[in-house]
Amino acid sequence: MSGEFVSGLKCRLCGKVYPKEALNFCTEDFGPLEVAYNYEAVAKSFTRQAIESRPRTMWRYRELLPVDGEPTVGRHVGGTPLIRADRLAKALGLRELYVKNDAVNHPSLSFKDRVVAVALSKAVELGFETVGCASTGNLAGSVAANAAAAGLNAYVLIPDNLEQGKVLGATIYGAKVIAIQGNYDHVNRLCSQIAFRFGWGFVNVNLRPFYAEGSKSMGFEIAEDMGWRIPDQVVVPMAGGSLIGKLHKSFKELERLGLVSGPVNTKMYGAQATGCNPIANTVKTDALRVKPVRNPDTIAKSLAIGDPADGYFASQLIRDTGGWSEDVDDDAIVDSMRLLAETEGIWAETAGGVTVAVARKLIAQGKIDRDASTVLCITGNGLKTQEALIDKIARPVVIKPSLAEFEALVGAESPELVATEA
Ligand SMILES: *Cc1c(COP(=O)(O)O)cnc(C)c1O
Ligand SMILES: [Zn+2]
Secondary structure (H helix, E strand, C coil): CCHHHEEEEEECCCCCEECCCCCCECCCCCCEEEEEECHHHHHHHCCHHHHHCCCCCHHHHHHHCCCCCCCCCCCCCCCCCEEECHHHHHHHCCCCEEEEEHHHCCCCCECHHHHHHHHHHHHHHCCCCEEEEECCCHHHHHHHHHHHHHCCEEEEEEECCCCHHHHHHHHCCCCEEEEECCCHHHHHHHHHHHHHHHCCEECCCCCHHHHHHCCHHHHHHHHHHCCCCCCCEEEEECCCCHHHHHHHHHHHHHHHCCCCCCCCCCEEEEEEECCECHHHHHHHCCCCCCCCCCCCCCCCHHHCCCCCCCHHHHHHHHHHCCCCEEEECHHHHHHHHHHHHHHHCCCECHHHHHHHHHHHHHHHCCCCCCCCCEEEEECEEHHHHHHHCCCCCCCCCCCCCCHHHHHHHHHHHCHHHHCCCC
8 A cells, every 4th residue: 555545635615735744724724624535546446345355444444544554553443343223223213223333442442443543543654753632531542542552652631520431541551641620622722732832743633634534434334334335314423523524424435436326315413412512503503603612511521522623514514414413411311321221232431322312302303214224323332431320320239148038039020930839
C-alpha cells in the first residue's frame, strides 16, 4: 500500500485543498478539513473479493482509511458483531432489527478504538512522539491504551466529573490523565491551545480529519455483514456529531465504488440525551445554527458535548436523508439499558441506553418505519458506567448455604417448582 489513495485534505466550506498534514481547519474561513480520496485508484483493489480475503479487522477497508503505509497502531481494532436482534425487535415492534455491537471493540471497549487507530497510525507517520486528546471518557481510554501499545507518550484531558471506570480505564495504561475543572468544551478549548503550543498530535484536534475517517469502518462492516446491503434506517448516538456523518459517508462510498447497489436512501436518526441535546434541538426546531448547551447535565457523559464540532453538518444530514433526531431523559436511558440487556444480553453504557430509548421514542412517533431494516449503533460498554445503574438495579437476595432456604425462596415466587412429592 502507498499514499496513492489519499490525495490531501479539503475544506468542507470553500473546497481549498491542503497537503496531508496535522491541520483541522481551513486557514481562509476556519471551515473543517476532510480527507480527499483518489477513488479511481481505490477502485482498482477495493473489491468485495479482496476485502473478504483480508483479516476481520477495520483495516480490511484500508484503501478508504487515510494511512499511507501499513497501519502501525490498533491493528486488531474492529470486526465487531452485527447481531440480528429479534427479541429486542419484538419488544420495539420492528420487523428487521440489527445491533452493531462496538461495546466489545478491542482494546478499550468502545467505537473510539476505530478513530484512534487511524489517528495514531497517522501520528506515527507524521513523526509525532507525544499524542493527546480531549475526551468525554471513551476517547481517553482508547488513546491511553493504543498509545501504550505503540510506545507513544499520551496526555489525556477530561472533565473532572467522569465515571470512575472511564478514569481508571485511562490511567491504568500509564497515560498522563489530567482532569479539568469544567465541562468538555473547556477541555477541548485548552487542548487546541496545547496542541498549538507544544506541537503535539491531538487525535481530535489537529489530527481530527484523519481521526474522523476511522468511524467509516463501522459502516463498512454493517454493510458487509448485511450481505453487502445498506440498511434503510440507522440510529446513531451523537456527541460531536462526527460518527453519524461518517456512517453515511461510508454507505455512499460503497455505492460509488459499486460494492452495493444504489441508490443509498438510508435515513439517519441521531440520538442525544435531553440534558445535552444541541443537535437534536437543532433538528426539532428546524434551526439553521446549532445553539450550544452551556451546562450539560446527563448520565450519558460520553455524549455530553455542549458545542458539537460537527453539529451543523450532522443536523443537515439528518434532514437531508429524511431522518430525525430526538433526546431522552436519564430514566428512559436506564430503562433502555436494561431492555437491551434483558432482550439481547448486551450491557451497553449510558450512550447505548440513549440509542435504544430514542429508537423507541421515534417508533412511537411513527418516524421510524416498523417494516424497514434498522440498525442500532451500540458504541460503548456498560462496565464503564456503573454509577448510572448502582441505585436502580435490584440487589442480589442473600441466603444461608441451605437447601431449605433456597426452596423457601423459590417457593415464594413459583410454588409449582417446589411442590413436594407426598
Ligand atoms: C464519542 C462517542 C460517540 C459519538 O461521538 P461523535 O463525536 O458524535 O462522533 C458515541 N458513543 C460513544 C459511547 C462515544 O464515546
Ligand atoms: Zn475553506
